[in-house]
Amino acid sequence: xxxxxxxxxSAEEQKxxxxxxxSPEKAEEAKLKARYPHLGQKPGGSDxxxxxxxxxxxxxxxxxxxxxxxxxxxxxxxxxxxDKTDVTGDHIPTPQxxxxxxxSLVASKLAG
Amino acid sequence: MxxxxxxxxWDTLWCFSQVKGxxxxxxxxxxIISTVEFNHTGELLATGDKGGRVVIFQxxxxxxxxxxxxxxxxxxxxxxxxxxxxxxxKSLEIEExxxxxxxxxQQNAAYFLLSTNDKTVKLWKVSERDKRxxxxxxxxxxxxxxxxxxxxxxxxxxxxxxxxxxxATPRRVFAxxxxxxxxxxxxxxxYETYMSADDLRINLWNFEITNQSFNIVDIKPANMEExxxxxxxxxxxxxxxxxxxxxxxxGTIRLCDMRASALCDRHTKFFEEPEDPSNRxxxxxxxxxxxxxxxxxxxxxxxxxxxxxxxxxxxxxxxxPIETYQVHDYLRSKLCSxxxxxxxxxxxxxxxxxxxxxxxxxxxxxxxxxxxxxxKRDVTLEASRENxxxxxxxxxxxxxxxxxxxxDEISVDSLDFSKKILHTAWHPSENIIAVAATNNLYIFQDKxx
Numbered sequence: 001x002x003x004x005x006x007x008x009x010s011a012e013e014q015k016x017x018x019x020x021x022x023s024p025e026k027a028e029e030a031k032l033k034a035r036y037p038h039l040g041q042k043p044g045g046s047d048x049x050x051x052x053x054x055x056x057x058x059x060x061x062x063x064x065x066x067x068x069x070x071x072x073x074x075x076x077x078x079x080x081x082x083d084k085t086d087v088t089g090d091h092i093p094t095p096q097x098x099x100x101x102x103x104s105l106v107a108s109k110l111a112g
Numbered sequence: 113m114x115x116x117x118x119x120x121x122w123d124t125l126w127c128f129s130q131v132k133g134x135x136x137x138x139x140x141x142x143x144i145i146s147t148v149e150f151n152h153t154g155e156l157l158a159t160g161d162k163g164g165r166v167v168i169f170q171x172x173x174x175x176x177x178x179x180x181x182x183x184x185x186x187x188x189x190x191x192x193x194x195x196x197x198x199x200x201x202k203s204l205e206i207e208e209x210x211x212x213x214x215x216x217x218q219q220n221a222a223y224f225l226l227s228t229n230d231k232t233v234k235l236w237k238v239s240e241r242d243k244r245x246x247x248x249x250x251x252x253x254x255x256x257x258x259x260x261x262x263x264x265x266x267x268x269x270x271x272x273x274x275x276x277x278x279x280a281t282p283r284r285v286f287a288x289x290x291x292x293x294x295x296x297x298x299x300x301x302x303y304e305t306y307m308s309a310d311d312l313r314i315n316l317w318n319f320e321i322t323n324q325s326f327n328i329v330d331i332k333p334a335n336m337e338e339x340x341x342x343x344x345x346x347x348x349x350x351x352x353x354x355x356x357x358x359x360x361x362x363g364t365i366r367l368c369d370m371r372a373s374a375l376c377d378r379h380t381k382f383f384e385e386p387e388d389p390s391n392r393x394x395x396x397x398x399x400x401x402x403x404x405x406x407x408x409x410x411x412x413x414x415x416x417x418x419x420x421x422x423x424x425x426x427x428x429x430x431x432x433p434i435e436t437y438q439v440h441d442y443l444r445s446k447l448c449s450x451x452x453x454x455x456x457x458x459x460x461x462x463x464x465x466x467x468x469x470x471x472x473x474x475x476x477x478x479x480x481x482x483x484x485x486x487x488k489r490d491v492t493l494e495a496s497r498e499n500x501x502x503x504x505x506x507x508x509x510x511x512x513x514x515x516x517x518x519x520d521e522i523s524v525d526s527l528d529f530s531k532k533i534l535h536t537a538w539h540p541s542e543n544i545i546a547v548a549a550t551n552n553l554y555i556f557q558d559k560x561x
Contacts, residue, residue, distance in 0.1 A: 024445035029393040031448040039394070048398075049339050049361065053292055053311055108165040109143055110132045110553055111190040 124470075124543060125559040126506045128499055130184055132169070133552035135497060145548035147535055151215040151223065154539040157185050157546055158225060159553055160210025164194040166227055166280075168238060182544070182557055189238050191280040194229040206231050212297050216319075219303070224283070226306060230293040233308050235284035235319060244274040289315050289325045296346045302353040309346035309358060316370075328376050329358060329368065344459075345405045355380075357407070357414055363400030365416060365425065383414075383425050385432045395447045395456070403459035408468040409540075415471055417462040420444065422473050422483065437483045437490065440475045442513045442524045455529050466541045474533025477522065478549045479509055495533060495547045495554040505559060 033039060133143065142163025149158050157169040170188035197206040208229055216224040222239035247269045252258050292310035299306045307316050307328070314329035329346075333339055341362040349355035354370045366379035387396070399419035406415050414425045416433075420441055423433035439460075443450060450456040455476075462473040474480045475492070483490045492509045499506060512521035535548040543558035 023391065023393070025391070025393045025395055025447060028445060028447040029395060032394060032451060035448075035452075049342055050336070052342065053339075106142075108159075108161060108163070108167045108190055109134045109551065110145075110159060110161075110167045111187045112134070 126493060126543075126545075126556045127559050128501065128504045128506065128554070129182075129544070129557045130555040131497065131500055131552055132167075132555075139551040143551035145535060145551060145553060146209050146211060147213050148537040148546050148548050148553065149213045149215060149225075150537050150539050150546070151225075152217050152540060154541060154544065156188065156215070156223060157537070157555075158213045158215070159546075159548065160193065160213050160227055161551075162207075162209040164192055164196070164208030164210060164229065166191055166193045166210060166213065166225075166236070168223075182542075182560065185555055189278040189280050191236070193227045193234060193236065193282075194232065197231075211294060214297050214299050214306070216299055217303060226297050226299065228294050228297050228308065231287070231290055233286040233294070233297055233317070234282050235286075236280050237283045238278060238280045241277045241279060242273060242275075243271040245269045246272050284319065284322050286317055286322050286325070289317075295344060298346060298348045298356065300348045300353050301351055305353075307346060307348060307356060309343050311342040314343065314346055314356075314358060314376075326374070328370065328374070330375065330377060344402050347405055347407055350407050350409060350411045352411065357405055359402035359405040359416060361401040362397060363402055363418060365402065365405060365414060367427065381427070381430050383430050383433075385423070395451065398451070398456055399447070404461040406462060406464060408464050409466065410468055413468065415462050415464060417460050417473055419456060419458075419460075422462050422471060424471070424485065435485060437471070437481075439473055439481055440479075440511070442511055446524065450529070453529065455532075458532055458534065460532075460534050461536065463536055463538045465538045465543070472536055472538060472545065474536055474547070476529050476532050477527040478531040478533055479511075480533045480536060480547055493556075495549040495552070497552075503559075506556065 133145075142161060142165075144162040145159050146162055147158075147160040150156070151158070155171050157171075159167050159169075161167075167190045168188045169185035171183040171185050174183045193210055194208040196208045198204070199206055206229065210227050210229060212226075212228050214226045216226070218224075222237050225236050225238070227234055227236060246253070247267050249263060249266055249269075250258055250260070286308070290308065290310045290313070292312050294308050294310050296309040297306060298309075305316055305318050307314055308325075309315075309329075312330065312332040313327055315325040316328045317325045329343070331341070331343065341360045341364075344359050344361055346356060346358035349357075355367065356370070357365055357367045359365045363384070365383040367381035367383070368376035369380045370376060372378070372380060387400075402416045402418050404417040407413070408415065408424075412427060413434075414427065416423050416425065417439075420443060421439055422437045424435040425433045447456060460474050462471060464471055469486055470482055470484050472480060472482045478495045479492050480495065481490060481492050492511070493506045494509050507520075510518075510521045511527070512518065512523050514524075517523050531550065533547055533549055537546045539545070545556050547554045547556065
């Protein structure tokens with residue numbers, strides 16, 4: 001994959017204006033760049049691939065959890081936030097906080 | 113006008129046959145169908161869903177009284193194939209969604225299929241039981257043990273007929289071989305081995321051995337910062353047990369020969385269409401990512417699906433496809449919003465018909481497209497409950513690309529992008545197709561007479 005030159009010059013922008021007329025794809029690209037100016041200069045590159053490889057990452061980290069437990073020998077463990085979905089920031093998630101994934105005990109509706 | 117053909121052309125007329133699943137709006141995630149596959153005779157049709165369940169339909173024997181109605185598919189067996197898991201070591205949730213089902217060719221009375229989620233492949237045996245032993249000596253009719261002191265005579269248990277029971281049992285579990293997410297499985301023509309492919313690696317298994325597998329492709333770079341492409345699909349050649357192909361996120365296909373070396377990192381053939389660099393945009397690579405690759409039944413061609421097109425490649429020509437079909441080119445002017453709503457990453461599959469003369473793939477708004485390779489004609493059809501009267505002929509649909517919209521056309525802006533047809537299947541020898549529309553399974557057949 002060829003490396004994309006970071007666009008800075010206005011000559012580049014002018015070429016894009018011309019391309020808008022000829023290529024709908026380029027017009028869409030210009031639209032996207034207008035909305036997200038900091039979008040990676042490496043289109044479809046490592047960032048998006050790595051995001052794909054990390055599908056399913058959960059925020060619960062047993063290391064963090066156990067270290068937090070060790071630090072707070074005498075104090076109580078951080079309790080679950082009232083809103084179970086709001087687990088961010090300083091709050092160390094506990095196993096109880098995680099939404100439980102239960103297997104589907106219900107039969108498929110296709111078989112109904 | 114030729115009698116019996118009617119006012120239409122030689123093109124096949126497709127009719128509604130059946131629809132499975134509920135009509136309720138507001139689908140539960142678990143009901144979303146994630147894979148559809150006919151077995152090698154077309155007698156069985158399997159579906160997998162996001163909830164890890166498999167439902168197998170069986171075609172009814174055609175009755176002599178109803179010659180004009182071809183056999184319908186009814187539920188044969190259903191079971192929970194995979195369950196959700198949590199990998200505590202990596203803080204990774206492992207979805208139970210069935211990514212692929214592949215049937216083994218039938219070798220005895222039982223049916224075997226492979227089903228896989230992101231991490232684990234399972235071999236399931238589906239068998240019928242229609243007899244039951246009765247007349248045990250040590251157990252009574254309910255199975256409770258009898259007091260040996262009360263037994264005064266001996267009898268020989270006999271097998272008596274019972275209501276047909278179909279059982280599914282997991283025969284093998286092939287686990288812990290994939291660090292990344294499994295996207296494909298493919299049974300080899302030797303019927304002894306199969307492969308499983310994840311984003312970066314492909315493994316070769318023997319059906320009998322679950323605690324070992326051979327790694328045959330590894331594209332993981334030493335430094336993950338250098339990662340530029342991933343494996344998106346893989347399949348064995350239908351006849352040559354040494355040959356397989358795998359596709360990449362960069363729109364290329366590699367054909368490998370396992371006789372050349374144990375680790376097939378060096379391809380035997382490399383299929384790539386040259387790109388005009390002046391046409392390159394931010395979206396180019398994303399829309400060139402191949403979401404599915406399928407060998408033709410003949411083994412001579414491969415078909416690939418990327419976001420906007422389906423391409424047919426001749427194995428003997430690596431530098432460009434021999435045919436390119438536009439699935440929904442009107443989406444090219446919508447790429448920005450499709451990127452924002454993630455639809456640009458949707459993975460559509462594609463299928464061949466039994467004679468390799470027609471190819472089919474899905475689109476949005478519950479539309480699916482068929483391309484006749486010989487006549488070069490194509491048609492857009494819709495899987496919809498509105499068109500679900502028995503044997504109702506499906507009317508071709510048309511998307512209007514700006515300008516004046518005709519009465520029956522639908523404009524690009526009215527397309528429902530949440531109704532995507534990603535998974536379809538074509539009966540191996542007849543014109544019967546199965547189309548998965550979110551949580552509903554549609555079965556269409558060509559018009560008889």
